[in-house]
Amino acid sequence: MEYERAGAERKLQLQELESLRLEAYENSRLYKEKVKDVHDKSIKRREFQPGDLVLLYNSRMRLMRGKLRSRWDGPYRVEKVEPCGVFHLSHPSSSKLIKVNGHRLKLFHGEKMAKTRN
Template sequence: MVYGTKAMMPMEFEHKTLRTTIALDMTMSAAQQERLLQLNALDEIRKLALQHKEIIQNQCMKWHDRYIKEKTFKLGDWVLLYDSSYKDNLGKSQTHWLGPYEVIETFSNGAVRLSIIDLIKFKLLVNGHRLRLYHEPLSKDEFL
């Protein structure tokens, strides 16, 4: 017990209907009905909030997916790999692309297995979003 507060029955901590009946001079069944109506209203508000959250998430997904470009790589393609260590460094004279690499294998989740085009075959597995196609430079004969 705390000095200055009303005494409450232990049952009233779980079921607040007794306090409601005393405060509003209602019968027990009317208080229970009022409490049920409040709980039903709360459930409806929660359902509306969940529906609203789903709508907003779908809108955000559509907005985000609108800017994703689908990249498809074939076996034998040459690609450049984005060097993420330069993400915050905006130097003009530094290249942000490494490579070229050769595509060995592509996976359904967007991952790509690469091989360095050197004497030593070193295999590397990277995310396909960090790659772009490498176009071989034109020779003078092809240019003219």
């Protein structure tokens, strides 16, 4: 009799533990969704048109070699815009196109370059 009652209590404890675990997973999922929404609201969408001049962020620059040197290279010209924030850039000194993510770009507010391509 004692064993049957202890077994029934243990089953109830396991079921309660399982429900607490599922509730914790659900709360974690809801929290992650809210944090993602807040993060997505803070992201600025970069909109560039073909022909715009932009600066490219160089994240691989070494800190010891010229700490005061700017990490922004350019200006580059936007040649082509693809969906999902992919941009094709051209530098005036080379004819190759570079494919970069829009998060690494910012608008260049300087002199207008003469268009080198025809």
